[in-house]
Amino acid sequence: MQDRIKSFQGIRNFRDFGAYEGAGGRKIRSGSLFRSAQFGEATPEDLEALKSFSIAVQADLRRPDERERHGHRWPVEGVTVIKSDKGYAKDAPHVRFLNRVSVDADEARDWMTDYYREAPYKEQHVETFRAWFRALAALEDDQAAVVNCAAGKDRTGILCALTHHVLGVDREAIFADYDLTNHAANVATRLPEMARMFNEYIGKDYPDEVYHPFVGVEAVFLEAALDTMSEKSGSLDEYLSETLGVDLEMREALRGRMLA
Numbered sequence: 457m458q459d460r461i462k463s464f465q466g467i468r469n470f471r472d473f474g475a476y477e478g479a480g481g482r483k484i485r486s487g488s489l490f491r492s493a494q495f496g497e498a499t500p501e502d503l504e505a506l507k508s509f510s511i512a513v514q515a516d517l518r519r520p521d522e523r524e525r526h527g528h529r530w531p532v533e534g535v536t537v538i539k540s541d542k543g544y545a546k547d548a549p550h551v552r553f554l555n556r557v558s559v560d561a562d563e564a565r566d567w568m569t570d571y572y573r574e575a576p577y578k579e580q581h582v583e584t585f586r587a588w589f590r591a592l593a594a595l596e597d598d599q600a601a602v603v604n605c606a607a608g609k610d611r612t613g614i615l616c617a618l619t620h621h622v623l624g625v626d627r628e629a630i631f632a633d634y635d636l637t638n639h640a641a642n643v644a645t646r647l648p649e650m651a652r653m654f655n656e657y658i659g660k661d662y663p664d665e666v667y668h669p670f671v672g673v674e675a676v677f678l679e680a681a682l683d684t685m686s687e688k689s690g691s692l693d694e695y696l697s698e699t700l701g702v703d704l705e706m707r708e709a710l711r712g713r714m715l716a
Contacts, residue, residue, distance in 0.1 A: 461640045462490075464505065466497035466529075469608040469641040473633050476716075479624025482715035488600050490713070491606035491616050493641070494518060496526035501531055511535060513601035513637055515588040517581065519543045526606065538587045543580035550670050556659055561665040565676070568610075568669035572681040575614055576695065577688070584614055586700045590623070593709055609637045610672050613683050616620040618700075621692055622707050636692050643672035644689050 460471040468692060470493070475486040494516075498506075498709060499548050513532050515538040516523065523539070553559070553567050575581055592601055602682050603619075606610040620630045638644070651664040669677070680693065689695035696702040702710075 464502045465499045466492040470620040476625045476629045478715050485716050490602040491612050494526045494606050495530040498529040499618050510600050511602050512599035513591045515603040517605040539582045540580035564666045564669045569680045570678045573684040589702045637673045
């Protein structure tokens with residue numbers, strides 16, 4: 457799992473989420489699928505290094521206000537960008553939540569769990585998720601795609617899990633890849649500093665554990681998203697088919713394209 461993580465100077469949580477075993481015992485082509493946090497702090501050296509990954513498609517799951525706030529250092533010319541202009545927010549939803557009079561760690565975990573339940577049906581996510589799968593179906597054999605949001609863990613985690621499901625990756629591997637964020641983003645080391653920065657920004661004095669759901673991931677979050685899709689749509693396959701237009705024919709086409 458460690459070999460999946462790619463190191464950069466100004467890009468966090470960038471890693472290969474291909475090479476897992478999929479349908480029929482075939483593996484996802486290594487170097488064809490990547491996931492990442494935002495690229496607004498990429499250095500010139502990072503931009504040069506990204507060229508080696510042959511990325512032709514980027515799904516940027518950030519809201520329009522996040523794209524404005526973080527800026528754009530990548531992608532460069534020749535990369536197709538999938539994004540939505542829907543969902544603009546003056547203040548980030550988690551910041552509005554943390555600005556309450558008082559928040560404890562359990563409330564923070566509950567808030568994030570609820571977010572995961574709602575995220576798969578948000579209009580901007582449906583739009584970009586649908587376009588992502590169509591873009592994957594059109595990739596050439598020597599091309600790769602990357603999906604990112606701000607931190608590369610929540611919205612990105614849901615879409616990566618759906619991509620793995622479409623390609624026949626088993627649930628254990630899906631969750632192992634999701635959990636890798638805690639290592640790839642160095643959550644244990646970064647949490648105290650992130651908590652300090654958050655507290656300064658919103659004028660609070662919350663303990664570090666309140667911020668963990670906003671810096672790292674927990675299996676219960678992704679479980680909430682997958683379970684909600686199954687309950688609301690009837691199954692994950694029905695969600696993919698009815699909500700995203702990824703029907704059986706398209707799933708088979710994607711497997712033919714992405715599995716070696």
